[in-house]
Amino acid sequence: DTGVSQNPRHKITKRGQNVTFRCDPISEHNRLYWYRQTLGQGPEFLTYFQNEAQLEKSRLLSDRFSAERPKGSFSTLEIQRTEQGDSAMYLCASSPGGSGANVLTFGAGSRLTVL
Amino acid sequence: KQEVTQIPAALSVPEGENLVLNCSFTDSAIYNLQWFRQDPGKGLTSLLLIQSSQREQTSGRLNASLDKSSGRSTLYIAASQPGDSATYLCAGSYGNKLVFGAGTILRVKS
Secondary structure, three states, X not given: OOOOEEEOOEEEEOXXXXXXXXXXXXXXXXXXXXXXXXOOOOOEEEEEEEOOEEEEEOOOXXXXXXXXXXXXXXXXXXXXXXXXXHOEEEEEEEEOOHHHOOOOEEOOOEEEEEO | OOOEEEEOOEEEEEOOOOEEEEEEEOOOOOOEEEEEEEXXXXXXXXXXXXXXXXXXXXXXXXXXXXXXXXXXXXXXXXXXXXXXXXXXXXXXXXXXXXXXXXXXXXXXXX
């Protein structure tokens, strides 16, 4: 297992376009998280899945954002009608259940630039 | 509101110096406290995790402490090296989410 994989690593798009990011977690991890990090700031929590169920969403996740984890494995984060303020690094993380639930492994991130 | 603050925002030291990074958190109902390293444009690498019942953790030249009563954690780096240059982030674990500080940008000069 090579860890948490995110694609694409970089995405440049024009305002108003839709973008989708994919995250492949560590295979035995049933928990998956999305965070957003803007320049000079720490990551901010967006949403959390346990298996295929989306159990928690931040108020940061506006109606233009949607995340799915259809089979409890990989996850996608879609941003519709992108705005310049959406420019950020989108980080995915996963963790196992049980006693390791709070030990997150992060991916390298997907950097979004909205022109 | 759960907030995490890191001081200083940036730090520049000569190689070989010992240094301390500070982290404070407003909500003491913390499950654990983690320190991460982030290189420019990259993801996060976990350095140390301190459970709420623990006082400190050590890994090589790194030592992290946790004082829940005062809402503080410190990361001590011994004998700093240029390869330690990075952004260091602390994060408190609350329920299913981590609340991060803004980080300390560390530069170790050779």
